[in-house]
Amino acid sequence: MTFNFALSVPADKAAEVEAMIATHAQWMRETHSLEADGKIHLVDYHVAKSEELKNLLDPTEGTTGNILYSINEVYVQPDGIDQHMAQGMQWEHFEAFAGTIMQYGKVLIGGGTVIHSMT
Numbered sequence: 001m002t003f004n005f006a007l008s009v010p011a012d013k014a015a016e017v018e019a020m021i022a023t024h025a026q027w028m029r030e031t032h033s034l035e036a037d038g039k040i041h042l043v044d045y046h047v048a049k050s051e052e053l054k055n056l057l058d059p060t061e062g063t064t065g066n067i068l069y070s071i072n073e074v075y076v077q078p079d080g081i082d083q084h085m086a087q088g089m090q091w092e093h094f095e096a097f098a099g100t101i102m103q104y105g106k107v108l109i110g111g112g113t114v115i116h117s118m119t
Contacts, residue, residue, distance in 0.1 A: 001081045002114055006107035007069040007100075008052060014067040020100045021047055021069065023093050028073075031087050036076075040083045043074040043119055069104075074114060081111050 009017045025047065033039035052066040053059055075081055088094050101108065 001075045001078045002109065002112045003071070003073040003081065003084075004107070004109040004112060005069075005071040005101055005105055007071070007104040008066045008106050009069065009104045011065050011067055013104075017067075017069065017100055017104060018049075020093070020097055021071065024071075024097050027091055027093070032073075032084070040080055040087065041076040042080070043076055043117075045073050047071050071101075074117075 007017065025045075028045055031039055032042050032045065034042055034044075048070040050068050052064040052068045053061070054064055055061040073084070075084070091097075
């Protein structure tokens with residue numbers, strides 16, 4: 001099971017959003033693990049960032065002024081997402097993080113199924 005969030009953020013709001021993402025990443029490190037060690041077990045967690053291009057096929061056309069973020073979580077077991085949400089509801093920054101996702105999210109996949117992987 002997976003969460004995948006794609007955000008489009010105006011450049012002048014990027015520092016604020018990155019601070020929230022950094023808070024989420026720290027919480028993920030504290031409560032999740034890539035090892036079966038009693039924490040919520042992940043296959044992968046990563047966040048990617050890029051300037052949004054006006055034309056992906058012709059980068060010489062420049063950028064839109066937005067920063068794109070992709071937040072990706074893949075769980076070993078289907079109930080990993082339930083565990084994640086149960087822990088998340090107790091996280092002190094949950095509402096602020098969810099608000100950021102809802103405000104800037106363009107693609108929000110919650111509880112998705114991985115249909116291709118190289119792992």
